[in-house]
Amino acid sequence: MLSIFKRSLALLLAASLPVAAEIDPWQYNLTEGVTSVSQNVYGLHMFIFYICCIIGVIVFGAMFVSMYLHRKSRGVEASQFHESVKLELVWTIVPALILIGMAFPATKSLMEIYDTDNAELDIIVTGHQWKWQYEYRGEGVSFFSNLSQKSKDQIYSADAKSDDYLLDVDNPLVIPTGTKVRFLVTAADVIHSWWVPELAVKRDAIPGYINEAWTKVDEPGHFVGQCAELCGKDHGFMPIEVKVVSPEEFESWLGEKRAEAAAIAEAAKQTFTIDQLLEEGKVVYDTYCAACHQANGQGVPGAFPAIAGSPIAMGDVGLHMDRVLNGGVGMPPFGEQLTPVQSAAVITYQRNAFGNNMGDIVQPVDVVQYQQGQ
Amino acid sequence: MAHGPAKGFSRWLYTTNHKDIGSMYLWFSFAMFFLGGIFALVIRAELFQPGMQIVDPNFFNQMTTMHGLVMVFGAVMPAFVGLANWMVPMMIGAPDMALPRMNNWSFWILPFAFAMLASTLFMEGGAPNFGWTFYAPLSTTYAPASVTFFIFAVHIMGASSIMGSINIIATILNMRAPGMTLMKMPLFVWTWLITAYLLIAVMPVLAGVVTMMLMDIHFGTSFFDAAGGGDPVLFQHVFWFFGHPEVYIMILPAFGVVSAIIPTFARKPLFGYSSMVYATASIAFLSFIVWAHHMFTVGIPLLGELFFMYATMLIAVPTGVKVFNWVTTMWKGAMTFETPMLFSIAFVILFTIGGFSGLMLAIAPVDFQYHDTYFVVAHFHYVLVPGAIFSITAAVYYWLPKWCGKMYDETLGKTHFWLAFAGLNITFFPMHFSGLAYMPRRIPDYNVAFANWNMISSVGAFLFGAAQVLFLYIIIRTIVSGKKATDQVWEGATGLEWSVPSPAPYHTFSTPPEVK
Amino acid sequence: METKHEAYYVPEQSKLPLWASISLFLTVFGLANLFNSISAHKKAMLADSSLAPLGMFGHDGIYFVICGFIMFCFVLYTWFGQAIDENIRGLNSAQLKRSYVWGMGWFIFSEVMFFSAFFGALWYLRNISFPHLADASTNDILYNGNIEVEWPPAQTPDQIVNGDSASFVAPDKGMGWAGWGHVAKWLPFWNTVILLTSSVTVHIAHVALLKNNKKTFNLWLGITVALGIIFLGFQAFEYYEAVHHYGIKLHSGAYGFTFFMLTGFHGMHVFMGTFMLLVQWLRSVTKGHFTHDDCFGFEASSWYWHFVDVVWLGLFIFVYILG
Ligand code: HEA
Ligand code: HEA
Ligand code: CUA
Ligand SMILES: [Cu+2]
Secondary structure: OHHHHHHHHHHHHHHHOOOOOOOOOOOOOOOOOOOHHHHHHHHHHHHHHHHHHHHHHHHHHHHHHHHHHOEHHHOOOOOOOOOOHHHHHHHHHHHHHHHHHHHHHHHHHHHHHHOOOOOOEEEEEEEEOOEEEEEEOOOOEEEEEOEOHHHHHHHOOOOOOOOOOOOOEOOOEEEEOOOOEEEEEEEOOOOEEEEEHHHOEEEEEOEOOOEEEEEOOOOOEEEEEEEOOOOOOOHHHOEEEEEEEOHHHHHHHHHHHHHHHHHHHHHOOOOOOHHHHHHHHHHHHHHHHHHHHOOOOOOEOOOEOOOOOOOOOOOOHHHHHHHHHHOEOOEOOOOOOOOHHHHHHHHHHHHHOOOOOOOOOOOHHHHHHHHHHO | OOOOOOOOOHHHHOOOOHHHHHHHHHHHHHHHHHHHHHHHHHHHHHOOOOOOOOOOHHHHHHHHHHHHHHHHHHHHHHHHHHHHHHHHHHHHOOOOOOOHHHHHHHHHHHHHHHHHHHHHHHOOOOOOOOOOOOOOOOOOOOOOOOHHHHHHHHHHHHHHHHHHHHHHHHHHHHOOOOOOOHHHOOHHHHHHHHHHHHHHHHHHHHHHHHHHHHHHHHOOOOOOOHHHOOOHHHHHHHHHHHHHHHHHHOOHHHHHHHHHHHHHHHOOOOOOHHHHHHHHHHHHHHHOOOHHHHOOOOOOOHHHHHHHHHHHHHOHHHHHHHHHHHHHHHOOOOEOOOHHHHHHHHHHHHHHHHHHHHHHHHOHHHHHHHOOEHHHHHHHHHHHHHHHHHHHHHHHHHHHHHHHOEEOOHHHHHHHHHHHHHHHHHHHHHHHHHHHOOOEOOOOOOOHHHHHHHHHHHHHHHHHHHHHHHHHHHHHHHHHHOEEOOOOOOOOOOOHHHHOOOOOOOOOOOOOOOOO | OOOOOOOOOOOOOOOHHHHHHHHHHHHHHHHHHHHHHHHHHHHHHHHOOOOOOOOHHHOOOHHHHHHHHHHHHHHHHHHHHHHHHHHHOOOOOHHHHHHHHHHHHHHHHHHHHHHHHHHHHHHHHHHHHHHHHOOHHHHHHHHOOOOOOOOOOOOOHHHHHHHHHOOOOOOOOOOOOOOHHHHHHOHHHHHHHHHHHHHHHHHHHHHHHHOOOHHHHHHHHHHHHHHHHHHHHHHHHHHHHHHHHOOOOOOOHHHHHHHHHHHHHHHHHHHHHHHHHHHHHHHHHHHOOOEOOEOHHHHHHHHHHHHHHHHHHHHHHHHHHOO
16 A cells, blocks of 8 residues: 555656656665565565664664763773573574564565566567667567667766666667566576666576576566676676567567668668768768777777778678677677678778778678678 | 884885784775776766766666775775774784784785776776676676686685684684683674674675675576576575675674774773674574575565564664663763764664664565665665674774774864764665665666755765875874874773774784783 | 793894795786786787797796895795704704694695695586586587586587587596406506505604604605606506597696696696605705604605695595596
8 A cells, every 4th residue: 555655646747847857866675566576575674684684773772871881981890791592592592583473475486586487578688888688488579778878978968868778778678567577587698687677686697507587577668777797897887778569569579670671680781881881881880890999990908909901801891790790709799780781881880980091882782691601 | 023014115015013014904995996986986976867978877887886896895894803803802902913824814815806806997897787786697697707817806705804814713713812801802892803704705705695696607608597407596606605604794894893993982892792692692693594585576485575574673672772782881871072082972873773774674564675776875874874884994093093003083073973973864865765766776867756866965075085085185194193192091991902002003912911 | 830930932034035035026916927828829829820929938027036046036935944943053943843734634634625726627527517407408508518527527618509610528438447457557546546645655754753763754754756657657647648649738628627727736736745754854864854753854755745635625526527
């Protein structure tokens, strides 16, 4: 009851103060979240917190009383007792019993979290430096999810940040309501951790291994999270957005995604002029590559090689395509993430920008052929 | 052996005297505390408000990493070894440490190790940037080249710790004055005995794990790479097998310090001496079987998860015994509140708060929400700063008069305490809130929702830092121009170290005292 | 408890610790530079195949390593020499000698823990990681169901994913127990016999020393050293076999690196142990050191030797028999 009241109050406030939106800048506690797991976890958190408070009041209370009553300035004489087996037993056994009391609900809750059986939808979640990839298993839909351009633009600007700063992505994950969704979590490079607080799901993404997690959300909604394991330079910039929609909407969204994929394959058959490619290539470069190789193409010495004057960007086209599509050590593979048009454009751009002036063109068909040849 | 210290620099370079070596350890650790503190201030300055203002994300990660490493290995551990060097021989009535030359070697390795570690900041590709827990493969395949220097620095500082611990164990087991039975030893000596044992057990494991990294990086093995049948999670198991006992290495000697100070100022013997000893031993034992509580989210099988959760929760019992014993020691005493006592009382309260948040973290299902958020950062700063750092500070105020024969200025000491106490809580208490509001750790930039708490934290950090500058001033002033201290210094002080003159003569107990 | 007090010898100032630190620092600083430059060069060679491998002396840091290491050996030599000298001059009380005993004992314990890390890694990779790789969802999604739990693995995950371009290539066969029929040619068996025997011979030497029978002592200690050297020879031969006839390398995946790392570190310890015993033997033969109640140098080395032997038993069981 209380929570319904609170929520409607929040809604009212949000309606009257359009700027404040969902964010409470003085938020100081976990939220209950929207799944049965998250609500259990919240309950457990408060339960243990209260127990600690009670113990704290007793212990610190005794201390303060003693500090007040038994200070030398009141002229007290120190008594010399220093042992009592009875007392020692009491304060060994009582805390032990309290702990056993905590262990029961904790065990139950943990068992629920571990129960990944009978899922109705499998999503493979792959962490990359520094973006997420979602693949709907058996649905033919797969895409990447990056920090949104809007947030990227705000990082170094002096303007006020928007409310969803660093918590919004270009392609959110979409899942249906009332469905048990299983996440198969893994990583392509280093360890990441996929975390959406409102769902109380946090699972480490270990390269080469798959971890399982699950959720079931009953009401439509919009939830955010962040990567929760240090994964290198832009660890702070790989958010997660989840949209929960009705199963019908979900189906039609899947349809759209499939149509998009078909359109991309179609576009890859076209031929472009060098100017078109350079224009598109710059956009792709700034979006995907500049994080490491820097907007001016100079890279970061010791970490990320410069593109300007790079032996690969000014050498054999095949090697260049290989590096961009398949990656290298510390360089993620972009073959799946970029469309053939984007790949062709960015490669052409790198070969001609930053004073590289190679003058050659890579067309989308070249990329497709290269990929098929593998 | 009747002669005093040598003249000039050679006194420090070539010394075999436990007091000289103890002083060098303490000054070294103080310097490292400031260095680590400066790194922390860079972190706090960048986090003062959302957006990137001061450093770039990669450098931020280097700061986080170096801050953790320098504080843990450079500030806290050497400080406790320094205290052990000064106090253990005096407390058990020994002429010096058991192996005095090796003692000096243990110390002199450290400046070289940390010079090498700090030099990575100036290398191409930058310093280690993978967190003080250096999880593979971020610290192997994806690491900057400086990781090799980091690995060797860890190797030699590990060698230093092992030699230091062997020395302490040999001293305690072999050099006690006649009549000083084990169960008569001051608790500081007991806690160090057990700490040294922990160190010898886990430092080699740390050496092992960095050796595996070295092999993965340079020699084609694949310990932490699934492609060759290895496992990144293996790294975490081996690391935390070292890492969890390591955090108790940083707190057990603190328990010893506080167990010396509270009875002195309560003018009442320590309550439950033998249960304190057993509790320390139980904590040490349990510390070996709880390491995976740092890994609740990596996908350990359910049964393993439950085992580590239960074992971790159990640590609250012996730790509770200690807290209750301290409170009962104060009960019906006749207390005064000089600076060491203030720091000790703050220790008991704030460490317990840190312990409570530790217990919350131990509950695996809830740790899924806490893990890698600022709630964890709040937890460990509460056990480390008012825990380890406050106890070291208390120890310095408590024994400084014995070391240099001069008394510090009580008013300044109390000012230091209140500034530090306020600064610390302003810095670290809001981290509980930002963490529970879901702010991840190790991020250089954050959503506006976390702005308020972070701003408060940052202000507190600078206040706390300023308090430490005052501390430095107080120490120097005491050494240079403090008033002469009496031999017993504190009215309620008992123990062998108070039976010798202040300052303690260069060689104490060439003939062992008789202990009844 | 100590009943009668003798003065505990606290040495005068000593330059050795500082020099030990400096030389240790030079060694590791040089090693770090050396390793980094080797790896950087290897990487450059991948990109530009015309680059020739640099010789050992073409690398940064090697001079640091050489200087540091020689200095370090010299410091240790002086240090031990001094300690022996002090003992001969009668400066060491019984209590100080006990400090040395404790010191050696805890040092060996630290070595045990170092090995535990590697044994633990072997156990974990075989019993936890491998089954996880072969587990349904991991295996199906990442490895097309091709991972089979067997030891040594027939293919590394790298080979399953990348085929011939894999950089981790599984060994052709393992070094494990091949049945009683092959025992005569199975080196690990003979190495076990050798090491166990050497533990016995060093014990015989010890017993002889306690009876002040120096001749027997020298003889049996000499035999022990010889056995140590034979062990190392066999081990070297075994490595040759492993690399050339079994295809086991450091980059052969889990089987390869656990095999080499465990046996390699053990081999290094055998080397150290042999060297320590050799030094004691030389001291006894050429200088007549050690009497029945004053033989710490020998005893410490022999404990170390027994420790090395026990580690081998662990290896024999977990790396070879179960391997
Ligand atoms: C001095 C250092 C120190 C100490 C003493 C502790 C003490 C404890 N720690 Fe902490 N811990 C760290 C340093 C320390 N820790 C560090 C550095 C990290 C982070 C590492 C990293 O990731 O970088 C960490 C992280 C950490 C985690 C992992 C969190 C995560 O990453 O998700 C956990 C989880 O279980 C944990 C638990 C505990 C527990 C249960 C204790 C217990 O020992 C506390 C026991 C004390 C009490 C409980 C209070 C007193 C008791 C009573 C008054 C009795 C009655 C009480 C009850 C019955 C409740 N710690
Ligand atoms: C004993 C250990 C110890 C100690 C004492 C401290 C002390 C402090 N730590 Fe600590 N911290 C760790 C151990 C410790 N920390 C560890 C292990 C981590 C995890 C690292 C990781 O994630 O890998 C961590 C991480 C960590 C973070 C999280 C970083 C991140 O996740 O990105 C933060 C953020 O605020 C922080 C802040 C501080 C502050 C403000 C202090 C202050 O108490 C410091 C105070 C000291 C000084 C300020 C220096 C003295 C003063 C001067 C030099 C003079 C100049 C200053 C003024 C005049 C104001 N620390
Ligand atoms: Cu991905 Cu942090
Ligand atoms: Cu821990």
